[in-house]
Amino acid sequence: MTLLDVRGLTVRTDDGRTLVDDLSFTVDGGERLGLIGESGSGKSLTMLAVLGLLPAGMTATGSVELAGTQIVGTPEKRLVAVRGRDAAVVFQEPLTALDPLMRVGRQIAEPLARRTGLKGKSLRTAVIEALLRVRLPEPERISRAFPHEISGGQRQRVALAMALACEPRLLIADEPTTALDVSVQAEILELLDTLVREREMAVLFVSHDLAVIAKVTDHALVMKDGRAVEQGPVLDVIGAPQAAYTKTLVAGARKLESALVLRSTR
Template sequence: MTLLDVRGLTVRTTDGRTLVDDLSFSVASGERLGLIGESGSGKSLTTLAVLGLLPDGMSATGSIELAGTQIVGAPEKRLTAVRGRDAAVVFQEPLTALDPLMRVGRQIAEPLRVRTGLKGDDLERAVAHALEQVRLPEPERIARAFPHEISGGQRQRVALAMALACDPKLLIADEPTTALDVSVQAEMLELIDTLVREREMAVLFVSHDLAVVAKVTDRALVMKDGRAVEEGAVHTIVGAPREEYTRTLVASARRLESALDLRSAR
């Protein structure tokens, strides 16, 4: 069953610039799609459009149907109902998603309270469980902490816990490991892979790194200058790319991987 269906999505600025141009793709329930492209290719704007979160000065046309709800042109009340329940997002930098003045536990508790009606000890236990699910040690201590009091890797796990707390049907992961060091990246990718498999969730994974996308997705859509360049199974995109731009991305990923292997061997 199709969970997310995007048809003819176009994102423009108020001065007439086209940033995403006639983009179409779909994600089935339980499927994992990677959006691949260099910075400025329009992939992050696409995910913001899916959630109805485009910044001021930008607008979307076309159709975005998420779990039966039309996102384009929907009122904010309807969009608020969709976020968290049908789709949730983890951004590249968790500090953009976390309130620096609010304790971690309260930030996870609020969407849980709104979506599930939990309160008191039941809500506190649900928060601890959410933190345990993302393998954070001492969940009670983390819950009492402010975002600046925990590490970057721990903040990203908290952001993932917030995204998964209400069991959304679709997880949108926008460069979730880019700001982390290599060892923490690997742990985060393995965690995301495990949790979405256990929950049979769909994933829309955004990255400029083909190697990362290949680890957590089944299918990939390559974007350049706001348009779709190539789409197919990840192993086909990586092993036998059709388009020159895709071949360039594959070659760059292989050069970077070789350089990292060489550095780690020293």
Template sequence: MTLHDTPRGPLLDVRGLTVRTDDGRVLVDDLSFTVDSGERLGLIGESGSGKSLTTLAVLGLLPDGMTATGSVELAGTQIIGTPEKRLTAVRGRDAAVVFQEPLTALDPLMRMGRQIAEPLARRTGLRGRDLRNAVTEALVRVRLPEPDRIARAFPHEISGGQRQRVALAMALACDPGLLIADEPTTALDVSVQAEMLDLLDTLVREREMAVLFVSHDLAVVARVTDRVLVMKDGRAVEEGPVLDVVTAPRAAYTKALVTGARKLESALDLRSPR
């Protein structure tokens, strides 16, 4: 799967995850799921369903004022309760994330090449020309034209679609076992979204990576995942193979999502053979 040893059992094992605010409100309620090596799991639900908070809890990145309980094991490391210093080593190596808006992940005052180079240097020890070549390769891998120009650019000097590709290059640079994609195409126009999904599918397939794909768009989830977990009000309401869930949903909420999803049939037709 990656350059790293794979643990026995699921790559990601979430058991009884509950996220509370300091004043006691429950935002994610007793959530359990697994992601095996090479598997693609979709988390779907409307805004406020708790899906993005779930991904933050998986990475140990919950904002101040929120606390996670339960168990989250990533590549054999317990995330909940683990000191930040150790979690820093896990992020990028065992799991990496691409957010909806790349500007939240990119430093506006740092050139693109340096933003990719820094985690690469920490993880691989590369320096000088070898590091510069690795940065160029990372940009070429995500199909960015003129990689040298992109490497010299600041975030505001390139398009939104290019920024998202840079963010993807950063996430994949250290060959993580799990890629977390949190609404990675929502901010893009339709044509750029389709290109990004195709690119993501190709890169993940080549590296045999696991994916936790978060979206409110059932058609997108149906296109890129193997299995889906539907969330509502912080709880799981349905889980199963994506084709089963979208063709024969059991929960009323899932049925409503399927009914309201446009382009679902074309999304299923576009799925590559597994």
């Protein structure tokens, strides 16, 4: 069953520039789709348009239907109910995504309370369970901490806990490991992969990293200059690319991998 249906999505600035151009794709329940492209390709704007979160000065046209709700043109008041319940997002930099003036536990508790009606001890227990679910040690201590008092990897786990707390049907991840060191990246990706599989959750994963997309998604859509240039099963797109741009991306990734292997043997 189709969970996210994007048809003819176009994003333009108020001065007439087209940043995403006539983009169409679907995500079924439980499916994991990767948006691939270099910086400026329009993949992050697509993610924001899906949530109705485009910045001021940009307008979306076309159709974005999420769990039966039309996102394009729908008033913000109605979209608030969709976010968290039908879709949730994990952003690239958790230090800016989290409120620096609010303790971690409260940041998880507020959306949980709105969606579930939990209060008092029951709400507190749910917050601790959310932190344990993302394998954070000392959840009581971390719940009392401010974001700057915990590490980058811990902050990203908190962001993931917040996104998953209300059991959304679609998780949107925008370069969620780019700001982390390599070892922490691997841990977060493995955790994300495990959690979404356990919940049979759909995923829209935005990344420029082909290796990451191959690891955590089933299908891939390659974007360039706001347009889709190729899409299909991820192993086909990466293993036997058809579009010239995709071939260039894959060749570049393989060249980098070979250089790293060569350097490690010196």
